[in-house]
């Protein structure tokens with residue numbers, strides 16, 4: 001996944017907020033990236049662009065050498081479906097569906113998963129994130145940490161090549177945070193590109209590369225822990 005001369009700004013009434021100022025950067029498969037930066041620096045906007053939820057003003061985004069600027073909306077949706085898993089900062093669960101049903105939803109649009117297998121895949125993921133006894137709960141009956149883990153499980157169902165995570169452990173205790181980071185690291189080692197926005201100190205031990213987003217510029221931070 002590559003950004004080339006990427007620019008993004010928001011213009012409010014009297015204020016211009018530069019999120020990306022001519023940024024070129026590559027995110028490779030098999031690597032776990034950490035993106036840091038102060039609140040409001042544009043981390044969510046950046047990964048929304050990488051996750052095909054938002055668009056650049058100018059410049060290019062290439063995903064597996066496909067130039068996203070050349071695609072129509074339907075093609076963009078297909079790339080997102082096939083290649084990208086996204087964990088939202090505010091979970092974005094469907095409040096009318098149970099934990100298990102929320103995990104099943106992305107499988108409904110995946111031709112490679114047989115309908116008879118959906119339930120078992122969801123049950124296995126719930127188990128991996130210690131949620132087996134919450135399978136039939138609606139989100140309003142789940143704690144923040146449980147909702148977060150459901151949203152992580154949901155992002156994994158279609159075996160994404162790129163897993164993009166916005167503060168995936170913000171609501172978790174230390175033990176569950178470690179479970180999630182170890183899992184993300186395992187996914188990166190298995191060949192996935194994992195991009196994580198996080199304020200956690202713990203994740204620095206797991207990230208292969210750390211970047212900071214500041215004033216529209218992304219710079220690498222040398223990691224002392226690895």
Ligand SMILES: Nc1ncnc2c1ncn2[C@@H]1O[C@H](COP(=O)(O)OP(=O)(O)OP(=O)(O)O)[C@@H](O)[C@H]1O
Nearest residue numbers: 010011012017037038039040041042043044045046
């Ligand atoms: N759609 C929008 N229109 C105008 N301004 C926006 C829009 N989305 C975000 N912003 C502004 O852009 C800046 C970056 O927002 P963003 O959510 O990307 O920051 P962030 O680094 O993820 O912050 P946090 O760490 O608090 O989650 C903020 O100042 C925000 O108010």
Ligand SMILES: [Mg+2]
Nearest residue numbers: 043044089166
């Ligand atoms: Mg954010």
